[in-house]
Amino acid sequence: TADPDLPDYANQLAAPGAAHWLGTDDAGRDLLARTIAGARTSLQAVLVVFALTTTLGLLVGGAAGYLGGIVDAVISRVIDVMLGLPSQIIALAIVGALGVGADNLILAIVAAGWAYPARIARSATLGSHTRLDVIAARMAGIGPARVLRTHILPGALATVVVAATATVGETVLVLAGLSFLGLGAQPPTAELGQMLADSQGSLVSSPWLLIGPTVIIALTVTAAMLLSDALRDVLDPQPTEVRARTAPPVAVRAPATVTDAxxxxxxxxxxxxxxxxxxxxxxxxxxxxxxxxxxxxxxxxxxxxxxxxxxxxxxxxxxxxxxxxxxxxxxxxxxxxxxxxxxxxxxxxxxxxxxxxxxxxxxxxxxxxxxxxxxxxxxxxxxxxxxxxxxxxxxxxxxxxxxxxxxxxxxxxxxxxxxxxxxxxxxxxxxxxxxxxxxxxxxxxxxxxxxxxxxxxxxxxxxxxxxxxxxxxxxxxxxxxxxxxxxxxxxxxxxxxxxxxxxxxxxxxxxxxxxxxxxxxxxxxxxxxxxxxxxxxxxxxxxxxxxxxxxxxxxxxxxxxxxx
Ligand SMILES: Nc1ncnc2c1ncn2[C@@H]1O[C@H](COP(=O)(O)OP(=O)(O)OP(=O)(O)O)[C@@H](O)[C@H]1O
Known part of the structure; x- marks a missing residue:
């Protein structure tokens, strides 16, 4: 397989053929190899963004919904502000402050994207302190952190993951868009948005430059939507079993001894x-x-x-x-x-x-x-x-x-x-x-x-x-x-x-x-x-x-x- 970063100036902008199935770019690099490498870079970044935004959103939104009061009021206002601004603009401002680079771009997108899962987590946990299983847990002496971890957040997890999966497509586009502007992974690393940016100058004479990145971006966005639907079905199971009704008789034992205590x-x-x-x-x-x-x-x-x-x-x-x-x-x-x-x-x-x-x-x-x-x-x-x-x-x-x-x-x-x-x-x-x-x-x-x-x-x-x-x-x-x-x-x-x-x-x-x-x-x-x-x-x-x-x-x- 061809090295995605290895230039071959004798073979610049070669059309797709037997040697290079998707052709080559203006440095003679194999576009199929670069597309595969770019897809890997982009998908890794998307997965990291997904994991971080979902975790952060679940914790922050879950705390707001469960604790309520002033904590909820403050977090909800911050979420409102975050959701009121386009995420690209927020990410752009943050990456501007942090400096360009793949890691900083991921941090910027996470900082811009946690608010949506947080809002979903808040809705899923709102009023949960009055749920009977939560009251029963508290009455058993379980502390608030463990109640949040074992009773509140697992229940909200499925809802938040499903909702967050639906935003993966958008993350792919934001990531590609900002990389296109040169804010993400730097050359020669292959990255889908950056490959699109590189193709701009030769687009009319060499349209094949677009094939790899656009197909992968379109496939990723479609797959994310299908995954979101499938997850909703899997994570929201309906009980199918009919409850057994009959209870065997209980062996009656003498009640506890009566004392003066x-x-x-x-x-x-x-x-x-x-x-x-x-x-x-x-x-x-x-x-x-x-x-x-x-x-x-x-x-x-x-x-x-x-x-x-x-x-x-x-x-x-x-x-x-x-x-x-x-x-x-x-x-x-x-x-x-x-x-x-x-x-x-x-x-x-x-x-x-x-x-x-x-x-x-x-x-x-x-x-x-x-x-x-x-x-x-x-x-x-x-x-x-x-x-x-x-x-x-x-x-x-x-x-x-x-x-x-x-x-x-x-x-x-x-x-x-x-x-x-x-x-x-x-x-x-x-x-x-x-x-x-x-x-x-x-x-x-x-x-x-x-x-x-x-x-x-x-x-x-x-x-x-x-x-x-x-x-x-x-x-x-x-x-x-x-x-x-x-x-x-x-x-x-x-x-x-x-x-x-x-x-x-x-x-x-x-x-x-x-x-x-x-x-x-x-x-x-x-x-x-x-x-x-x-x-x-x-x-x-x-x-x-x-x-x-x-x-x-x-x-x-x-x-x-x-x-x-
Ligand atoms: N959280 C609350 N805020 C305000 N009033 C309440 C609240 N909970 C109960 N009440 C009122 O207190 C009174 C007593 O209610 P409580 O639920 O203790 O009675 P109960 O005998 O247990 O009735 P039930 O069998 O319907 O639960 C009622 O008038 C009820 O409307």
Whole structure:
């Protein structure tokens, strides 16, 4: 093969023929050899630009989308400015400052081109801090850098790569254009744009000078477009497998031993959101180790807000007063590193929807293993498998290698329970852990939850389910606990009219049909009238009920109960 840089002045501007398939240039160099060498130089440069712009864009845009706030505002303005200017002009200015040369040209194009993938990465990660799998990871005690690296960026990667591939054609043209102006690789190195520039003087008499570089540029641009389409298909797979529905029965084990140790003590907790909604208004409760306390009530009564206050998962703008003590730790006053240490070790969190709680890009083993890694412990494979198998997942080793969409809901929730409890936290908070699952799986999941946990704070609206799995019940209405007691007492002898109405509204297995509860709880975002918040819906309300708010005495907050 001919040397692409070797001049042969006896053979200047030879037409294509048997000796030189694409002819020669004005220095007699073989154009086929120069085209191949030029294509290699240009494609290498394009690949480097692609890798650098995608990585930079993913990191910068991902940080903006995930962190939000001031970081997002600043990065977004810079991206806006960058995208408002033609990339050639930016690259031209930068290469002007750095000096001509192949490496400087690559740097200039990267500096001009990172903004587009960054914008895509920002869009793909915006609001990701509210995603359930991200919350579950944070609740396991995983730090922000690892959350970004393992949960946020991999999810955005496919989108960013597909979008960035679509710009490869443009990169090829920009690179060729700037090399054409003499800003890139310097002679005698063969480069496509520079070959086009060299051909200018002899174009009319020797048109074959154009063939090699133009064909390669056209092919590269077309290939980049086809590659972008193909990548979109490959990187955006649709789950095809139908989930197995049946769950094998769980071996019921004795729940954790009841001790006097306090797993959770909430004292006079109040939460007001930034819009003024007083979602929790003076709640106190105690949960002992080995027990399950269920918090029940209609939608909007403040159950989730209570759970999120215990998890320190409320928006920063929310005002929180009172105390939350978990296993001797003053949760509301821990600094950020101490809170991260407490997550997963003092408090475990089981989310409502196991599919949302697990990252769809990773096999389920990753989700469970991460719970150990969050606290710098690397479990061997058999430990992870054993933990999940212990909680009733059959063929755990093979199943853990599969992604979440291949798991049934009940089985996957067992895996998330395994992850939430690997460090045997004093308290497991479970917010409606069965409401996203088929009703027939709920019992198995709650048995597993109790089997795996020391103490459980269970948020639920399903009184019938709660009756079978909790030791104590706290009934919430309009941000307050209106009745609390052992499950037996609450079910057999409900003293608050709201508890009675809730029980009457719960569909029984057999017997008279449920009576729905008329009206709706008051909006906590508005002014709450003086008096008992339930009075407007209460058939037993008296005049005092409309004037004064009853306090919780002897387990019930009602003027028709023990307090007069
Ligand atoms: N992020 C928020 N910002 C403002 N108000 C909120 C926010 N989250 C909840 N609220 C309000 O706080 C009140 C209590 O909501 P919360 O979700 O705690 O109740 P819930 O009993 O758990 O209901 P659900 O079962 O529907 O989740 C409601 O009035 C709700 O509109």
């Amino acid at each position: 306090v797993a959770l003590r909430v004292t006079d907790l109040a939460v007001t959101y930034s819009d003024g909604a007083r979602a929790v208004r003076g709640v106190s409760l105690t949960l002992r180790s080995g027990q399950c306390l269920a918090v029940v009530g209609e939608s909007g009564c403040g159950k989730t807000t209570l759970a999120r206050a215990v998890l320190r998962l409320l928006p920063p703008a929310a005002t929180i007063t009172g105390h939350v003590q978990v296993d001797d730790q003053d949760i509301l006053n821990l600094d950020a590193p101490a809170m991260r240490r407490a997550r997963g070790r003092a408090i475990g969190y089981v989310a409502q929807d196991p599919y949302a709680a697990c990252d769809p890009l990773h096999p389920v083993r990753h989700h469970v293993t991460e719970a150990w890694l969050a606290h710098r412990r690397r479990p061997d494979r058999s430990t992870v498998t054993g933990r999940v198998a212990d909680l009733g997942v059959q063929h755990a080793r093979e199943r853990l290698a599969e992604r979440p969409h291949r798991w049934s809901g009940g089985m996957l929730q067992r895996a998330t329970i395994a992850a939430a409890t690997v460090h045997q936290p004093a308290l497991t908070v479970a917010d409606e852990p069965t409401s996203a699952l088929d009703a027939d799986l709920s019992d198995d999941v709650l048995i597993t939850l109790r089997q795996a946990s020391q103490a459980v704070l269970l948020i639920s609206h399903d009184l019938r389910l709660v009756a079978r799995h909790s030791d104590h019940i706290a009934v919430m209405y309009a941000g307050r606990i209106v009745e609390t007691g052992t499950t037996g007492d609450i079910l057999d002898n409900p003293r608050h009219p709201y508890t009675r109405a809730l029980l009457a509204a719960t569909p029984p297995v057999e017997g008279p049909p449920a009576r729905s509860l008329p009206g709706a709880p008051p909006s906590l975002a508005h002014h709450i009238d003086p008096g008992c918040a339930f009075a407007p819906r209460c058939v037993e309300a008296r005049s005092i009920c409309h004037d004064r708010e009853p306090v919780l005495v002897g387990g019930v907050a009602c003027f028709n109960g023990d307090q007069r």
